[in-house]
Amino acid sequence: MLREWIASRLTLCPSAARRLGYHRESAAITARARRQSAAWASHLANSHRVVSQAAQRFGRGGTLLVLGSGSLLDLPLDTLAPRFSRIILADIAHGPEARWRAGRDAKITLDLVDLTGTVADIVAGRPLKPHCDAYADVAPDLVLSLNLASQLPLAARGLVAAQEGETAADALAADIVRAHLDHVARLATPCLILADVERRWLDGQGRVLSVEDPLFGLALPGEPLATWPWMVAPAGEITRDRGFETTVAAHLMLPRPRP
Template identity: 75%
Template sequence: MLVEWITSGLTACPPAARRLGYHREAAAIAARGRRRARDWAPHLEYSRRQVAEAAERFGRGGTLLVLGSGPLLDLPLAALLPRFERLILADIAHGPSARWRAWRDPRITLDRVDLTGLVDSVVDGRPLKPGCDAHVGTALDLVISLNLASQLPLTARGLVAAQDGEAVADRLAADIVRAHLDHLARLAAPCLILADVERRWRDGQGGVQSVEDPLFGQALPGKRLATWSWDVAPPGEISRDTGFDTTVAAHLLLPPHHS
């Protein structure tokens, strides 16, 4: 807990996002990754492999944009840096690991950006309209949505569910996912999308209690490249009798007239 508390304090995060606890969430993800290193290893290896293969195909010395870079657990920087002149790591919170890598390598730029477009509106009590225009119009060799599409709705959905109910929250979550996929299309570059496409809640004996759609009815665009399982939080991580795992899919979205 002390390491997690220190990590959250060292996480760079916009003031509005800090009020909503995004710095604590970022630290918690990094801490869970350390605790569940053995359980997460296959998922991280699959993710890194998909990213490295996309970089090998599309990396031509230009710019790579990573949306949802997080603590860099699933980002093979050693395979990416030789292929791109510039790496933009975009997330709402950047922890010590990302800040350290950016400080050491001037080719890495950290962009603190709200990829939902909702954080200021939530804090200010304004109507919620998802959407993000970050880096639209930027010349990009490759975009990676890194285990992000299914994570983006979680905070806003939880806040809205507590106030307005599950049905309203689910509609907002679907709008958030849809807006993110629209953002990817408007970036007009080859895009590798990694995202959960099914979430299974399990009891202490491993039996399935319920199954959820993490994309709230939205379909990932482009060509499916691979799927794999991710044991995110086995029973004992969240509570003694509850855990969950997911199915992750990798999709490649190409802009028109791009081979």
């Protein structure tokens, strides 16, 4: 717990996002990855594989834009670095590992960005209008949306569920996912999307208790490349007798041909 607390204190995070606990969540994910290293190993290997394949195909010495870089767990930076002259790591929180890597490599830039467009409005109590126009002028060789689409709605959805109920919360969550997919499409460059497409809650014997749609009725665009299971939290990690796993999908979205 002390190590996790120190990591949260060292995490770069905008003040509005810090008020919502994004710095603590970033540190908690890293801590869970350490505790569940065996359960996460195949997921991380699969993520590294599909990201490396996309970099081999599209890395031409220009810019790599990583949306949802997080703790760099899913990102094979040592493989990617030789293929790009600039790597932009974009997230709402950057923990110690990302700060350390950026400090050692001049080609890596850390950007603090709210990819939902809702965080400041949540804190200010304003109506929520999901949007993101970041990086329209970057022209990257490759964009990665890295295990992000299903995570973006969580904070806003929880708030709205408590205030307005599940139906309104699910509608907002779908709007946030849709806004993200629209955002990466507008960037008009090859984009590899990794995202949870199904979430399953399990009992202590691994039997499925319930199934959730983490994309709230939306489908990932582009060509499906691979899917795999990810045991995120075995029983005992979150609660004593329940755990959850997801199905992760990798899709490659190519820019639409210009008329």
